[in-house]
Structure formats: C-alpha cells, structure tokens
Amino acid sequence: MRELLRVGGGAVDLAAIDPRSTPGLPAVAAEGDGSRKAWAREQVRLLGAALGRQQEMLYATAQAAAGPGAPTGAPTAADAAPGRGRPDRVLLVLQAMDCGGKDGTIRRVAGAMNPLGLHIRSFGPPTERERRHDFLWRIRRALPPPGYVGVFNRSHYEDVLIARVESLVPEATWRARYDEINAFERELTGSGVRLVKVMLHISHAEQGERLLARLTDPTKHWKYHPSDLDSRARWGDYQAAYAEALSRCGTDAAPWHVVPADRKWYRDWAVAHLLRETFDDLDLGYPPADFDVAAERSRLCGA
Secondary structure, eight states, X not given: OHHHHEEOSSOOOGGGSOTTOOTTOOOOSSOSHHHHHHHHHHHHHHXXXXXXXXXXXXXXXXXXXXXXXXXXXXXXXXXXXTTOOOOOEEEEEEEESTTSSHHXXXXXXXXXXXXXXXXXXXXXXXXXXXXXXXXXXXHHHTOOOTTOEEEEESOGGGGGTHHHHTTOSXXXXXXXHHHHHHHHHHHHHHTTEEEEEEEEEXXXXXXXXXXXXXXXXXXXXXXXXXXXXXXXXXXXXXXXXXXXXXXXXXXXXXXXXXXXXXXXXXXXXXHHHHHHHHHHHHOOOOOOOSSOHHHHHHXXXXX
C-alpha cells in the first residue's frame, strides 16, 4: 500500500487521483458498495487489534531500553538529534481539506491502540507565544516520546498551505520552508522517527455534502465555522498548494501518501494498512526479562 499510494519526487496532479477510488482493495466475494464497506470495517477491526499489539511492543521496548524509573514525558530537542540511537517512534501526519476526515481516521484507526502509548496533537492557528518562534518550534515540542505512536492532526505543512493561500507570510518565506521541512524530516528519520505522511484526498462535491451535514445536524454545529466556506471558495488555490507541498516534500526519507477519502471505510482501511506496513518494518518483539524469571517465580510462590 505504501508504494501504491506514494506520491512525490516529481509533479503531483491531484486532479488525476479519483477521491472515490479504492486502490489496493482486494476483490471480495460479495458485490456492492455496502458489502465492501462491511468487509473493510471488519478488516479495520482486525488490523486495529494487530496495531494495538505492535504499539505495545514498541512501548515495551522503549521502556526496557530506558530502564526502571525513567521519565516518559515529551522529548527534548536533544532526543530528536541524529545518531542518538533512541528507540523508535512512529508519527502519523494527517493533512486534509476541511471535512477531509482527520478526526474520523484518528478515532477509527488510532482508537484501537492503548491511549497510554499514544501522543495525539492538533495544530490550529499559532498562539502569540508560538508566533515568536520559528514555525517548527511548536512541532518539535509536540513530537512523540521514544516508544510512542504520535498522531498530528494537521502539522508543520500548514505553514506552506494556509500560510501560502491566505498570504499570511511573504512568498519568499513560505517557499523557503520546503527545504526547512525536508531538513527537519531528515533529522527526525535519522533519529528513529518513522514518519507516515498522509493526505486524505476528498472531492469538492463530498466536502459540500459533509459541510451541509454539519449545518443540518445540531449535534454537529460545533464542527462548523463560517470561515470553512471562505476556504472552500479557494479550493483551486488549496489544491495547488497541496500539490506543490506533496511534490517538494515527498522524499525518500519521508514520502507522502495520498489516500482517496470520499469513502470513509476505504480511507480507514488504507491508513490502517500504511501503519501496519510501517510497524512490520520495525520487526518488533517483546523485550526479554533482565532478571531470573525462575528465581522470581520461586520467590513469589514462597512468599
């Protein structure tokens, strides 16, 4: 799935990627979209259980490496430095247009994991304090600790997307950020961060339906903001900004994947597979005991 959904390394044409397509989905016995949906959701449940086990092994390996009593808080800048040999961590970066399904993906895919080993962060407009620093400052502070699975709901890419389209900074500033992002991500992958960068790709029509659903259902009014329509009016500008970010920052060290997201059930299935393949590369297992198991069992039984 990673190779199938990967983009970058050249011009990216989002218009050529059908948001309702289902690349990589195997043929199933039952026909019809409803049957495929039920099958995919069952697969996500099974994948979720496997991801939960992998996450536990990742966390256990980091805890064993740190030793008893070691802190498990947010990493320092030194933790992200190349060559430290720290235990691995996985970071899922989710980007999408409004209503693209970032929250739903986190709920259905990451929701199967143990919250104690998850590090979920959402990035809105920068605060006054954050604006006094480089644009990557708040990103560094939000990195998952070693042994954790991190999820970014939006990310440092906002600074070459919304900052570009809404002219929040001069063009020379946001253009320079592509190289800064690539250098930052090389630094991360060199220090044991496994990056899974995903754009959830929805159509203009599907976004309209989802916005209307938010306006129709009073329980979803809180998810709607009038500025959503302002962004929708600049759909073409945002698609161009996404295409260039995917092209400029889809590197061998940190590739981008575009997941067609009009069908929510496919979206969840595809992202779960991307994570599973990433975990498989880690070849994880539970760390061996650093004590005499037999002796401890005898102590316990004799107590």
